[in-house]
Amino acid sequence: RQADYPYYNTVTCAGHASMSTGTVPAVHGMVLNQWWERDNSRLVSCTDDDDQQLITYGIPVKGVGHSAKNLMTTTLADEMRLQGPVTPRVVSISLKARSAINLGGHRPDAVIWLDEADGEWVTSTAFAATTAPYFADYIAEHPLRNEMGRVWDRALPKDRYLYDGSTKDRQKTALITRDFPHIVKGDGTEVAGAFTDAWESSPHSDAYLAGLAGAALDGLKLGRGPGVDYLGISFSALDKVGHDFGQDSHEVQDVMIHLDQELGTLLDKLDREVGKGNYVLGLTADHGVAPTPERVKAMGFDAGRINTTIIGRQIDEVLARELGPGSYRTRVIYNDIYFNDGVYVKLSRNARAMDAVIASILKTQGVWRVYRKSELSAADPFTRASALSHYDGRSGDLKMLGRSYWITSSSTSTHGT
Ligand SMILES: [Zn+2]
Known part of the structure; x- marks a missing residue:
């Protein structure tokens, strides 16, 4: 109730930081995904940290290190660590550094995201000295290469979706097929760049995040120790699908249908292994997606x-x-x-x-x-x-x-x- 965060720049970094800290960008400082750093005359991402290095779960990656140093207050998980009688285990998972890091806060036990350019799962020296074995095992058993060429079709018959599913006003996104059935592929055989871009724009990437969450639950036996643990998962596909296909697309609805199934499987696992009534679930979103301007204009409105x-x-x-x-x-x-x-x-x-x-x-x-x-x-x-x-x-x-x-x-x- 009254969980109102009436700030203007509803972008991913600001949204995740607001959800996890309970305050607004004017206080937590994560104003945008990227901002202009005047001292160094450069564009920085909200979690960039020159003093840290990425730790890869696969081949070496080139990107800059990340941390929560720009997050100017504490998160729920941080406060659990500060105030709880027993030290919690804190795990955070997403496709994006800005989502995973802001959900986890300053002192997570494990945080993981996808380095999109190199197509490798990573963490940062800010959070760990090395990779987490349960994530490493899951990734070894589920190489991203196996996701190449996967097909994404509607989960339900076409007439069960709202709106006409028109592809007319989609902007050109060369490597994402224009209509169902979508094929998740890149511009060659590389598991990187173009492929990760297409994969992130499909429900297959959410399913992978749910798999990583399951691996952390099993690996750390989260919720089964003496304290209260924290697992943050940012399912990232819906954001990307909103950008690529638009708010009234069948793709947006279909990602929600798939996500509903993933959440159901995850809740079944929690019920089974942590026990009904032994966990609290917070389900929220960091922002919405606007109607495609060309569609609004075609209906005779200013856009x-x-x-x-x-x-x-x-x-x-x-x-x-x-x-x-x-x-x-x-x-x-x-x-x-x-x-x-x-x-x-x-x-x-x-x-x-x-x-x-x-x-x-x-x-x-x-x-x-x-x-x-x-x-x-x-x-x-x-x-x-x-x-x-x-x-x-x-x-x-x-x-x-x-x-x-x-x-x-x-x-x-x-x-x-
Ligand atoms: Zn977005």
């Missing part, structure tokens, strides 16, 4: 895509005109607008230039309002959500609010609630 690259370019032109020539490279990440060092301070002292920048953003189709970060207030109904999404140093200098049914993405659809 579309906000082109953030063009907005950045327009702002740079205004800055060059108002402040003098320079390499401004303004970045727009979701709804956050990041200026290079010193530019926002100059704009704050130059009302004409600030007005011109804001006017250039407002003239972009689909943009509703623009706020300076100093204008955000949790007491104002229009800026409340943005204020709760704002963390100084990680969020943008300006916030752009879109009109309903306008999205800032080129995939078929994206987050939005």
Whole structure:
């Protein structure tokens, strides 16, 4: 009841951190999946950590290490460790680092996710010195290579699904077949990149996560020790399928049907091995998916895509005109607008230039309002959500609010609630 997190940027990292900490991005600091790190002039992912290395369950991987160092408060699992009379075992599982790490918190016993580029399961030196044997065994027995070429067809007869299942407005996603039956394959024989992208967009990846969860339950005998243990699973397929196929697709519904079956199997296992009444289940979601703008438009409503690259370019032109020539490279990440060092301070002292920048953003189709970060207030109904999404140093200098049914993405659809 009243489990309301009314913040603006409903993306995966912010969502998982909000669920596990019980607070909003303004407090836990995970404002976006990626943000602009001004000190180093680079884009960072929310769980990136240069001081850590990945630990692979397969061949060596190239990616940067990850940790929960950017998570500025504790999670439920952390508090169980801090407050419980008996030390809990904490395990967290997902396809994504940002989901697994934020669910587990600062001190999990085991956390695992998929390194998408290399197609290997990994963890990080932030959490462990080596791989967990129960995950290693499961992965050895279920190599991802075996998932190549798997077919995904509707679980139920076609007429049992809502909406017409039209594939018309799908954006081009070359390696994902356009309609059922989908075939999970890459652009060659590599179990990496293109293949993991297609596999993540199918219910087969959720089934694999459920398998890993079962392996952890068995390996650690979770729930059967003297304390209270914690198992976090982020089933990631629905997010990816929403992006690729859209909110009213048969694919979204079918992933839910498959997920329902996976959850049923998992609950049966918990009932059998931990015992009915001996566990508490929390089932929640980190965000929704917006209707595909082209579909909304075809029905006669206002909808579309906000082109953030063009907005950045327009702002740079205004800055060059108002402040003098320079390499401004303004970045727009979701709804956050990041200026290079010193530019926002100059704009704050130059009302004409600030007005011109804001006017250039407002003239972009689909943009509703623009706020300076100093204008955000949790007491104002229009800026409340943005204020709760704002963390100084990680969020943008300006916030752009879109009109309903306008999205800032080129995939078929994206987050939005
Ligand atoms: Zn997403």
